[in-house]
Amino acid sequence: MSQHSDENDVVYQTMVEFRDRLESLVVSRGDGTQEIDSQALRELVRSDPERIVAACQAYAEVATSGVGKWHGTAQFAYLLALTYQAEFDDDSLTLWLAETFASAGLEVRIPVVRNPSPPEPPKLRVEVSTEMLANRDIYPFVLAFSHHERGTGGSRRDELLARRGRVMWSFDIPLSDPRHVWEVPEVREYMTLLSQRLPYLPYFLDPDPEARSLFVWLACLAPPHAFHGNDLQLVDDDVLVVAAQTRHSVRVLAGALGEDPDEVAAAVFGVLPEAYVEMVDAVIAEAYDDDDS
Numbered sequence: 001m002s003q004h005s006d007e008n009d010v011v012y013q014t015m016v017e018f019r020d021r022l023e024s025l026v027v028s029r030g031d032g033t034q035e036i037d038s039q040a041l042r043e044l045v046r047s048d049p050e051r052i053v054a055a056c057q058a059y060a061e062v063a064t065s066g067v068g069k070w071h072g073t074a075q076f077a078y079l080l081a082l083t084y085q086a087e088f089d090d091d092s093l094t095l096w097l098a099e100t101f102a103s104a105g106l107e108v109r110i111p112v113v114r115n116p117s118p119p120e121p122p123k124l125r126v127e128v129s130t131e132m133l134a135n136r137d138i139y140p141f142v143l144a145f146s147h148h149e150r151g152t153g154g155s156r157r158d159e160l161l162a163r164r165g166r167v168m169w170s171f172d173i174p175l176s177d178p179r180h181v182w183e184v185p186e187v188r189e190y191m192t193l194l195s196q197r198l199p200y201l202p203y204f205l206d207p208d209p210e211a212r213s214l215f216v217w218l219a220c221l222a223p224p225h226a227f228h229g230n231d232l233q234l235v236d237d238d239v240l241v242v243a244a245q246t247r248h249s250v251r252v253l254a255g256a257l258g259e260d261p262d263e264v265a266a267a268v269f270g271v272l273p274e275a276y277v278e279m280v281d282a283v284i285a286e287a288y289d290d291d292d293s
Contacts, residue, residue, distance in 0.1 A: 022080075029103035038078065045083050053093060056080040064104040074101060074108040082110075123168045123206060127178055130172045133186040138193050143203055146197070147256060161257055165202045165267065168211055180230065182219035191220035194234075202268050209271045218242055234257060234276055243272075244283035 021044065025037045045052050056077050057153050063074035081093040101108050126144075131137070136256065145167075147160060182189055194201055195217075205213035218239060219232050227238040249266055254264035269277050 006072070010058070019055060019058075038083070040086060041083050045080070045087050049084065049088065052080055052084055056093055056097070057083070059214070061210050062103050063108075064100065064106065071105070071108065074106060075111045078108065079111050106292060117186075121162065121166060124163060124166045124204075126167055126169045128169060128171045128187075128190065133190050136190060136193055138190065140174075140196060141194060141201070142197055145201060147253060157257055160232040160253075161259070164264075165204065165207050166207045168217075169213065178233050180219075182222075188220050191217065195221055195246075199245060202246055203250045203253050203264065205268075207267055207270060214268065214271055217246065234272070235279070240279060243280045243286060247277075247280055248284050248288050 006055050022041075023174050025040050025044075044122060057072050058076035059080070063070045063077060064067075066126070077097055079092070081097050085091045085094050132140070145160070145163065147156075171184070173184055173187070174178075175179060178183070202217055205211070205217070207214070215232070218234070221242045222232055222236070222239045226233050234243070240278050250268050251261035251265050254261040267279070272280075
């Protein structure tokens with residue numbers, strides 16, 4: 001066997017392996033359609049653009065021969081070309097494909113290329129221990145969420161923005177304790193200290209209604225007369241003031257971080273009835289200036 005033949009075998013084997021890598025990114029959705037890991041494809045295109053071009057041309061050749069499921073093969077070639085175009089701002093491969101298929105009399109439906117939604121960041125679970133409650137130790141919260149201690153510049157701003165809406169808290173209360181968490185005096189005292197130091201803390205709390213984070217915040221800060229049995233009277237004047245202070249503080253923090261205060265406040269207070277939020281805004285209008293700076 002000649003050296004030239006050996007080299008051809010190596011090139012062929014390399015192309016086969018590369019083709020297998022490409023096709024391994026395709027996943028059947030079970031409804032007759034397929035999807036591809038677009039992020040992995042983009043990384044592959046960046047890592048070996050020349051081989052991507054060769055693969056695209058090879059798939060185009062198969063498609064124009066009419067062998068097998070030629071339309072799917074043609075669409076895959078287009079997918080490679082479109083990804084190449086997106087990565088290198090070069091449409092030459094896409095144009096070449098269009099001309100090639102047109103010359104062969106093929107009508108190919110160009111596949112839809114969608115960028116995948118970024119995965120949601122994991123929740124930040126914070127447990128307030130019995131020791132923290134007893135010592136009224138709010139320093140871990142201040143360290144993680146204060147914008148006064150370390151400012152809002154540079155990486156600190158990015159840290160605070162990344163923590164928005166991700167905090168799920170729990171309090172070290174025995175399961176045998178029949179009281180709601182907001183009925184425990186130590187928790188109420190702890191939350192009062194938090195509200196004094198971090199009045200905007202609900203900015204960071206998980207807004208999922210199932211988490212009930214905002215309700216726990218309001219209930220812990222509400223005076224005892226605002227409860228009728230186990231029910232918190234949100235329309236109580238003192239509760240409205242607490243909600244207004246919180247909403248205003250959230251808006252101020254959002255503005256300091258360069259976000260839209262209205263959008264952020266809507267997300268944080270979205271679990272409450274719209275009519276109630278309007279009442280809260282009326283309290284804010286009376287108590288605060290229009291300037292949120």
